[in-house]
Amino acid sequence: MKGIKYIIILGVLLIFGYLVKDLFFNDESYVQAVQRFRENKDLNFHSVTNSPLPDSIRRTFRGxxxxxxxxxxxxxxxxxxxxxxxxxxxxxxxxxxxxxxxxxxxxxxxxxxxxxxxxxxxxxxxxxxxxxxxxxxxxxxxxxxxxxxxxxxxxxxxxxxxxxxxxxxxxxxxxxxxxxxxxxxxxxxxxxxxxxxxxxx
Structure with missing residues (x-):
């Protein structure tokens, strides 16, 4: 009986661990996607053709x-x-x-x-x-x-x-x-x- 109990507890802990890991990586992936979106926008603002910034400001634009x-x-x-x-x-x-x-x-x-x-x-x-x-x-x-x-x-x-x-x-x-x-x-x-x-x- 003790062996079965340990197996059940271990199974519950594994499932909990997978859920926590999935939640963490989902949040991490989301933040990374937002950061990429922002980095791409900064690149566009540096661009001569896509930037809304006047040239005098665009040249010194830092993000x-x-x-x-x-x-x-x-x-x-x-x-x-x-x-x-x-x-x-x-x-x-x-x-x-x-x-x-x-x-x-x-x-x-x-x-x-x-x-x-x-x-x-x-x-x-x-x-x-x-x-x-x-x-x-x-x-x-x-x-x-x-x-x-x-x-x-x-x-x-x-x-x-x-x-x-x-x-x-x-x-x-x-x-x-x-x-x-x-x-x-x-x-x-x-x-x-x-x-x-x-x-x-």
């Missing part, structure tokens, strides 16, 4: 500033698609407007509160990825005052909002760019300390 990746801000939200997407005139930082379609809403919980974001698709594009311009309570302090952007792809009635990949609009680096301004319904009443921070020249 963007980010929060440490945290899976607390990789959020699976409920997604409700817009049955009949309607075009809207998205205000731009230059005072102009550009046509976008409202494609749906994502609802999620964070810090004990329910939040909803409207998702858009630029008119004339066919990508599955939807555009989410938003503001949060870090704007103007730790992050760009005009808000940030996020891209996400719906999966049925769910959508993963990975705020670790939140990014600044190009006008944060160069005022010559025309950037969509986050609408009132996408102003979150909570801090999102994830993704890209203010750009320090």
């Amino acid at each position: 963007l500033n980010y929060y440490t990746p945290s899976r607390d801000y990789e959020i699976t939200a409920d997604f409700k698609a817009e049955e009949r997407p309607e075009p809207v005139a998205m205000p731009m930082t230059t005072g102009t407007q550009e046509p976008y379609y409202v494609k749906g809403k994502a609802t999620f919980e964070l810090e004990g509160q329910e939040h909803t974001l409207t998702l858009y698709q630029k008119a004339g594009t066919t990508s599955d990825s939807l555009f989410i311009p938003f503001t949060d309570q870090t704007n103007g302090f730790e992050t760009y005052g005009g808000g940030r952007y996020l891209d996400a792809i719906p999966n049925g009635s769910n959508i993963v909002l990975d705020f670790n990949r939140a990014y600044n609009p190009f006008c944060a680096y160069n005022p010559d760019f025309a950037c969509p301004m986050p609408p009132a319904e996408n102003r979150l009443k909570v801090k999102i300390p994830a993704g890209e921070k203010n750009y320090a020249k």
Whole structure:
């Protein structure tokens, strides 16, 4: 009987060990993927053809500033698609407007509160990825005052909002760019300390 008991205990410990190992490596792989995403973006910002930075700044560019990746801000939200997407005139930082379609809403919980974001698709594009311009309570302090952007792809009635990949609009680096301004319904009443921070020249 003792031998059987030891075998059972050993089996339970092995299963627990595999679960812990799997969880650890999943988190480690996730962080590595986010870091690669950020490294590739820095490379693009060094590029003569892809960078939004003026040449005088691009030559001395040393990388963007980010929060440490945290899976607390990789959020699976409920997604409700817009049955009949309607075009809207998205205000731009230059005072102009550009046509976008409202494609749906994502609802999620964070810090004990329910939040909803409207998702858009630029008119004339066919990508599955939807555009989410938003503001949060870090704007103007730790992050760009005009808000940030996020891209996400719906999966049925769910959508993963990975705020670790939140990014600044190009006008944060160069005022010559025309950037969509986050609408009132996408102003979150909570801090999102994830993704890209203010750009320090």
